[in-house]
Amino acid sequence: MSTMGRQIQRSGAHHQRQYSDHFLDSGNGSNRWLQSAGLHHLQQQDFGFCGGGVGNGGGGGPGSRAFRLQRGFSGESGLYSEPSSPPPMNSRFTGQQEIGKEAMSPGDLSPGLLDLHSLDTELIPEIPTHRLYGASSMYHSAQGRNFDDTDTFLSTVKPSGRAQGGSENDLLKTLAVEKEKANPVAKIRVVVRKRPLNKKELSKNEEDIIDTQSNFLTVHETKFKVDLTEYEEKHEFMFDAVLNEEVSNDEVYRETVEPIVPTIFQRTKATCFAYGQTGSGKTYTMKPLPLKASRDILRLMHHTYRAQGFQLFVSFFEIYGGKLYDLLNERKKLFIREDGKQQVCIVGLQEHKVSDVEAIKDLIERGNATRSTGTTGANEESSRSHAILQLAIKRSVDGNDSKPPRVVGKLSFIDLAGSERGADTTDNDKQTRMEGAEINKSLLALKECIRALDNDQGHIPFRGSKLTEVLRDSFVGNSRTVMISCISPSSGSCEHTINTLRYADRVKSLSKGNGSRREVTQMNTSLRESTTFLSSSAVPVPSPYDVDELPKQTEGNEIDLVEEQYESDNSQLKYNQRLGSYHAPAAPAPENVMRRANGLTQVKESKSEPQTSQSDDDLNFLLQEEEDLINAHRSLVEETMNMVREEMNLLVEADHPGNQLDDYVTRLNAILSQKAAGVLRLQTRLENFHRLLKEHNVLVSYTN
């Protein structure tokens, strides 16, 4: 089952069950569940039958009706009889931390089985990160920002809460927070790098449409109204850092990877990946980073951790069309295997022990020369593979060199395939289509894993793709992730650039510690509102069925223009929905928008529709649909909670002497019908989404 499929399962019956199990739980327990389901706003509600409501309120003693009701639900019906604490985390994840074993032989070259997922990391004394390099100024970014933790989760834990210290859970939480604080590197960091205009773009007189200021970025998109007059739409974004075209590779390193290097000596698995369309500068950005990091790692090994037996290993492989190849062993095909303990291994991957920078440089060059590349119009050297270079720090057990060394920490660098390659699902030959599908799948899965990671979810959907499968150990335990989104400044790449930024925005905004999303989205919305208003007030937009009503001088362009308008309005609608309010766009009507939202299916099936009418931002479309489904699910849970409350009241009333039976029957009937209708609505939506996943080939099959 795919990530998405699994997620659906998780958020469907299972979630509802969890909700049932914990709904009656009082205080912190139910609050936690509400919070984790994104329903924290319901925490304050008095449900009248929770332990924290009636039970604590004086009317809930053993003799009271509410008490009997509650008991009835937890005991007699059997429906709510499970313990009220959250179910344990998947034991696969907790167990691994203690029992993982590394099956790798020692030596300079360690062929065979690389256990990517052993978390049997050496317990070395943790040294506060800031002491490792001495002067903390080394972490200061090119723009004077520190790579500090802006995670609001940390700042919202008040010292007073700690002092009062209530429950054991609070204490554990506080300890976890303290531990996080000792490591001042953000768990997820999203950085954007804009490259300069290249010769080709300059020769075509393409404009630089990206403005950067501090960690803000504005994309100036030129659009056309239906009467062909031009207008500009601004898209504003905010990230952890925005690096403009003047920023050197050295500065990129300082801003992204340098701060996480010391953490890998502290049992951390760190990942740095570059994302962006082909030719946007991913390889240019990623290439120098491993070497710079190795230099710092070796320096730390030879100074701070001198004579502590640390060793550095390099491996380099690529995922191409869903298959793995060793870039340091003549592209030998590699296989992912899961052992009895559900630990995933890459069978046959060579790890090279290195002790000087020159040796690492040679290996990196060798690996890069072996990478798969394809040819696209945009970048002759375009890569359709994900390249993964890993620097693993290991240490011999008790200084015993005859035993395989154990992994202490790891730093993975991923040069992702061009993001727009995911759109190749309808283009070219079968091979390209399959590559496109795999790329889409991996980008969706990667986002899901990062999202799960930052929300400390017990379940990490790493099985969503080969990429996330091999990165599994980077998503459990102590982890750090840096995403560098590379963008081209040119007007010709506007659409891809916006897609890249939206993906980055989603990665960041979905994380628990981020409050920027709403702000930026609102900014976007107000801008969109003004532009939508402008265009729709200038020329009334007809229904999509009434293309005859379009101005005749635009013949040939009409449909595109109308589609574009609907697309914009559709985004507007969805943006507003995400903000929790519905401002109907001036035109078209919501039902037309819905038609457009489902249009992708129709376009794909319709033979008369040209292939080009399918937008190449499938990935964003799927992400949006996924988000909408989850929102719809959340609304249904909310609605269900209200209905349960009504039902509880109804039951209380039914127990009263002199109760009107026909009133009870009518009201219960209404509640049950409403419930059934809600479930049906969500099921239909779920089926549509599932179909979309199938159509875009993002359902996972597990064959090597």
Ligand SMILES: Nc1ncnc2c1ncn2[C@@H]1O[C@H](COP(=O)(O)OP(=O)(O)OP(=O)(O)O)[C@@H](O)[C@H]1O
């Ligand atoms: N920041 C930059 N400054 C100067 N030149 C750059 C910069 N970023 C990229 N380039 C140049 O742009 C071209 C394309 O960059 P690169 O190959 O890194 O793109 P890419 O995103 O890796 O593409 P693909 O996905 O196809 O591999 C290269 O010639 C590279 O040297």
